[in-house]
Amino acid sequence: MAGKPVLYYFNGRGRMEAIRWLLAVAEVEFDEVLLTTREQYDKLLSDGALMFQQVPMVEIDGMQLIQTKAILHYIAQKYNLHGKDPKERVMINMYAEGAMDVMEMIMVLPFITDVKAKLDNIQTKAKERYLPVYEKALSGHIYLVGGELSLADVQLFECTLMLEEKFTGILAEFPNVKLCEKVFPGQDDADSRRQQVSAARQ
Ligand SMILES: N[C@@H](CCC(=O)N[C@@H](CS)C(=O)NCC(=O)O)C(=O)O
Structure with missing residues (x-):
C-alpha cells in the first residue's frame, strides 16, 4: 500500500x-x-x-x-469529489475557482500597503459578486453540484472561513451558504482551526 x-x-x-x-x-x-x-x-x-x-x-x-x-x-x-461527468466537473471547477478568487484576494493582503481599501474592496466583491452566486446555487440544495460533496463545496467552505475571519457576520445575509458550514464534515476541527488563526498565518 x-x-x-x-x-x-x-x-x-x-x-x-x-x-x-x-x-x-x-x-x-x-x-x-x-x-x-x-x-x-x-x-x-x-x-x-x-x-x-x-x-x-x-x-x-x-x-x-x-x-x-x-x-x-x-x-x-x-477520491470522487470531482463530479460524475464532464458537465458536473466543469461546474465544480467554476464554483471552486470563484471561491479561489476570493481567497487569493485575502491571501495577498500581507503584501500590499493600503490594506483598509483592499479589505473594503474584498468585502464589497464578496457580498455583491461572489456570495450571492453560492447562495442561489445552494437554495434547496446541500451541495453545490450533483447532490454530492465535491471540491467546490470544500473550497467554498474554506472561503467562508477566511471571509468570516476578516468580516465577522458577513454570512448573515447568506443563510444557505452559512448552512453549508454546518453540514460540513469536521466542523469541530473548523472551529478549533478558526480559533488558532493568527495574522501570521495568511
Ligand atoms: N501557480 C502556482 C503558484 C505557486 C506559488 O506562487 N508559490 C509560491 C509560494 S505561495 C512560491 O513558491 N514562491 C517562490 C518563488 O516563486 O520563487 C500554484 O498555484 O501552485
Missing part, C-alpha cells in the same frame, strides 16, 4: 490550505514538511522536486505534484 501523501509548504495556510482541507474531507491522512529554512528549499530545488521552483508540492502515489489546482484536481478525482 502506498504511504501517506507528504505536503511540502511554508509554515502557513497559503496555497496549501485548500489541499489540506480536501485531503481531510477525503479522510486521507497526510504528513507535512514545513519549510522553515532556505536550505530545505534549496535541497528540494537541487533534487529537481519543484518543476517551476515553487511550492506547494505534494508527494503522492509515487509522484511529485506541483501547481495547486492540478494537485486539487488530482485528489478530487481520485
Whole structure:
C-alpha cells in the first residue's frame, strides 16, 4: 500500500490550505514538511522536486505534484469529489475557482500597503459578486453540484472561513451558504482551526 501523501509548504495556510482541507474531507491522512529554512528549499530545488521552483508540492502515489489546482484536481478525482461527468466537473471547477478568487484576494493582503481599501474592496466583491452566486446555487440544495460533496463545496467552505475571519457576520445575509458550514464534515476541527488563526498565518 502506498504511504501517506507528504505536503511540502511554508509554515502557513497559503496555497496549501485548500489541499489540506480536501485531503481531510477525503479522510486521507497526510504528513507535512514545513519549510522553515532556505536550505530545505534549496535541497528540494537541487533534487529537481519543484518543476517551476515553487511550492506547494505534494508527494503522492509515487509522484511529485506541483501547481495547486492540478494537485486539487488530482485528489478530487481520485477520491470522487470531482463530479460524475464532464458537465458536473466543469461546474465544480467554476464554483471552486470563484471561491479561489476570493481567497487569493485575502491571501495577498500581507503584501500590499493600503490594506483598509483592499479589505473594503474584498468585502464589497464578496457580498455583491461572489456570495450571492453560492447562495442561489445552494437554495434547496446541500451541495453545490450533483447532490454530492465535491471540491467546490470544500473550497467554498474554506472561503467562508477566511471571509468570516476578516468580516465577522458577513454570512448573515447568506443563510444557505452559512448552512453549508454546518453540514460540513469536521466542523469541530473548523472551529478549533478558526480559533488558532493568527495574522501570521495568511
Ligand atoms: N501557480 C502556482 C503558484 C505557486 C506559488 O506562487 N508559490 C509560491 C509560494 S505561495 C512560491 O513558491 N514562491 C517562490 C518563488 O516563486 O520563487 C500554484 O498555484 O501552485
